[in-house]
Amino acid sequence: MNYNTFKQGSTLSMERICRAIYQQHGDTIKVKKEAVAVRNLITILNTVLDFSIRTSFDAMSLRDLSKASGLSMGALYSYFSSKNELLDMIQTQGREIGVGIIEAAIANDADPASKLRTAVRYHLYLSEMMQKWFYFSYMESKNLNRTAQKKSIQAELYTEQIFIDILEEGAACGRFRLIHATLTASIIKAMLQDWYLKRWKYKRRNITVDQYADFVIDFIDAAILAV
Amino acid sequence: MNYNTFKQGSTLSMERICRAIYQQHGDTIKVKKEAVAVRNLITILNTVLDFSIRTSFDAMSLRDLSKASGLSMGALYSYFSSKNELLDMIQTQGREIGVGIIEAAIANDADPASKLRTAVRYHLYLSEMMQKWFYFSYMESKNLNRTAQKKSIQAELYTEQIFIDILEEGAACGRFRLIHATLTASIIKAMLQDWYLKRWKYKRRNITVDQYADFVIDFIDAAILAV
DNA sequence: GTCTATAGCCGGATAGAC
DNA sequence: GTCTATCCGGCTATAGAC
Numbered sequence: 001m002n003y004n005t006f007k008q009g010s011t012l013s014m015e016r017i018c019r020a021i022y023q024q025h026g027d028t029i030k031v032k033k034e035a036v037a038v039r040n041l042i043t044i045l046n047t048v049l050d051f052s053i054r055t056s057f058d059a060m061s062l063r064d065l066s067k068a069s070g071l072s073m074g075a076l077y078s079y080f081s082s083k084n085e086l087l088d089m090i091q092t093q094g095r096e097i098g099v100g101i102i103e104a105a106i107a108n109d110a111d112p113a114s115k116l117r118t119a120v121r122y123h124l125y126l127s128e129m130m131q132k133w134f135y136f137s138y139m140e141s142k143n144l145n146r147t148a149q150k151k152s153i154q155a156e157l158y159t160e161q162i163f164i165d166i167l168e169e170g171a172a173c174g175r176f177r178l179i180h181a182t183l184t185a186s187i188i189k190a191m192l193q194d195w196y197l198k199r200w201k202y203k204r205r206n207i208t209v210d211q212y213a214d215f216v217i218d219f220i221d222a223a224i225l226a227v
Numbered sequence: 228m229n230y231n232t233f234k235q236g237s238t239l240s241m242e243r244i245c246r247a248i249y250q251q252h253g254d255t256i257k258v259k260k261e262a263v264a265v266r267n268l269i270t271i272l273n274t275v276l277d278f279s280i281r282t283s284f285d286a287m288s289l290r291d292l293s294k295a296s297g298l299s300m301g302a303l304y305s306y307f308s309s310k311n312e313l314l315d316m317i318q319t320q321g322r323e324i325g326v327g328i329i330e331a332a333i334a335n336d337a338d339p340a341s342k343l344r345t346a347v348r349y350h351l352y353l354s355e356m357m358q359k360w361f362y363f364s365y366m367e368s369k370n371l372n373r374t375a376q377k378k379s380i381q382a383e384l385y386t387e388q389i390f391i392d393i394l395e396e397g398a399a400c401g402r403f404r405l406i407h408a409t410l411t412a413s414i415i416k417a418m419l420q421d422w423y424l425k426r427w428k429y430k431r432r433n434i435t436v437d438q439y440a441d442f443v444i445d446f447i448d449a450a451i452l453a454v
Numbered sequence: 455g456t457c458t459a460t461a462g463c464c465g466g467a468t469a470g471a472c
Numbered sequence: 473g474t475c476t477a478t479c480c481g482g483c484t485a486t487a488g489a490c
Contacts, residue, residue: 031455040455056369058285061483073485075456083484142283156428177449182432183442186425187418194417201383205409215410222404223450258473267473288465300467302474310466 003209006125012097018042021093028085030078037079043069044079045090049132057087057140087140088148094137095155098126102162112170113225119162120188120220121213127196128209134196160185167224177226184224191216230436233352239324245269248320255312257305264306270296271306272317276359284314284367314367315375321364322382325353329389339397340452346389347419347447348440354423355436361423387412394451404453411451418443 018041022029031037047069051060062083066073080086105122109115127134141152163185170176195202195212202212245268249256258264274296278287289310293300307313332349336342354361368379390412397403422429422439429439 033455036455056285058283059370062485063483072457074458074487077485078455081485143286179446180442183434183439184446186428187421187443187446190417190421191414194414198413201413207410212410215407216414219406219411219414219450223446260473263473289467290465299475301469301476304467305473308467 001121003125003128003213006122007129010129012101012129014042014046017093017097018045020096021045021089025089028079028081040071040075041079044071044076044086046132048086048090049136052136052140053132057136058143084145087143090133090136091141091144091148091152094133095151097130097133101126102159106162106166112166112173112175113221116163116166116170116220117217119166120192120217123159123192124195124209124213124216127192131196131199135199138193138197156189160189163188170224174226176224179224188220191219228348230352230355230440233349234356237356239356241269241273244320244324245272247323248272248316252316255306255308267298267302268306271298271303271313273359275313275317276363279363279367280359284363285370311372314370317360317363318368318371318375318379321360322378324357324360328353329386333389333393339393339400339402340448343390343393343397343447344444346393347415347444350386350419351422351436351440351443354419358423358426362426365420365424383416387416390415397451401453403451406451415447418446 015038018038019034021041022034022037029037031040044065047065048057048060051057051064051068062073062076066076069076080089102119102122106115106118109118137152137155141149144152164181167176167179167181167184171178171181195209242265245265246261248268249261249264256264258267271292274292275284275287278284278291278295289300289303293303296303307316329346329349333342333345336345364379364382368376371379391408394403394406394408394411398405398408422436
């Protein structure tokens with residue numbers, strides 16, 4: 001499996017995500033023609049995600065968004081009822097992206113070591129394909145209200161748990177040397193996050209996601225496989 | 228070396244840092260009595276750093292800062308000439324913290340493996356002691372203007388280079404197995420950053436910085452030491 | 455559905471009293 | 473040195489025309 005194969009086999013797309021958003025927000029989105037709504041949602045969200053990467057959601061005024069997306073202030077407000085709802089919308093959807101994809105990928109694998117490699121690789125490929133979303137989820141979670149922030153924390157802990165489970169399974173059957181599963185999962189997550197948080201660095205150095213994945217997997221293998 | 232020893236031997240303190248800031252900003256800081264100025268700077272900076280951790284610098288209004296610090300708007304403006312200058316001031320000072328400390332710690336060590344362990348440990352201890360500053364440097368660097376942002380990037384690459392050098396030295400003399408030095412340094416940095424970016428997580432799990440340091444060092448050793 | 459115009463508010467910054 | 477009072481620009485959000 002390499003990134004191109006992964007990408008071509010994936011059904012994820014901005015179109016799909018925005019259609020999902022449209023269907024889940026039938027009450028607040030005032031535009032009734034699905035085709036129009038989805039088209040504009042794609043424009044809006046792409047613009048917001050780009051702003052977030054270049055500066056931040058907070059620093060983006062709705063006038064900025066209006067200008068950059070080509071939609072008027074009035075038009076924007078028929079897709080969300082406040083700037084904060086727009087933030088929530090993207091955060092919530094961002095969290096759902098890929099839930100299930102990694103679990104499905106590792107489901108049919110009996111060997112913990114191979115399971116771990118697959119989980120790492122799929123996570124990296126997913127974050128490569130959906131980088132803007134992952135970046136936004138990480139960097140813009142601070143401005144959320146308390147309940148939304150709790151959800152964000154739970155999502156972080158949930159994906160970490162996937163790694164903890166694999167690590168404990170591997171330790172139990174002697175495939176991994178005895179290591180602190182929770183701490184190991186934490187730093188694995190840190191390595192995965194670095195890929196989408198510091199894309200500028202890896203781009204500048206011409207590191208591809210395949211190289212990064214191979215490297216991280218080798219590094220983890222060396223650190224935890226039983227001898 | 229453990230964290231307590233490190234902490235007690237360190238001369239770093241809010242007082243020292245603020246005195247340095249006061250001396251470097253003699254032109255913009257209108258308050259002439261050093262004792263008064265330093266005392267208020269400590270209050271101001273502590274308040275700002277706390278805001279950054281709880282929400283963000285952007286989300287903090289100067290009225291918020293005024294209320295929380297107990298200083299009036301007018302008083303605040305005798306310590307900086309604009310909100311943006313306040314940001315720059317903290318960023319610049321934050322970057323200087325600990326430059327030299329890590330280099331000094333590893334200077335007298337001949338063995339690359341031991342050098343690497345020391346660099347990791349000192350970096351973690353330093354970021355533990357100065358967590359607010361490290362957090363601020365990382366999270367609030369996006370709002371900087373272009374020149375300040377370049378400096379921030381250079382600082383990131385500079386500390387990374389320390390690790391690259393150690394890794395290449397160790398690979399050259401056969402102490403480390405052949406690994407991609409730049410990528411290895413990157414993920415080591417990611418592990419170090421996780422400590423101060425996700426303090427809430429480690430606190431919740433009762434992981435101390437000593438435990439984290441021991442763990443990370445062991446993990447890296449296992450991954451890169453030649454067999 | 456989308457636009458323009460504008461209400462109403464909030465935040466950064468300053469002037470001048472004490 | 474520090475305060476209060478105030479200016480003014482830019483922001484979110486809405487009203488109403490097309």
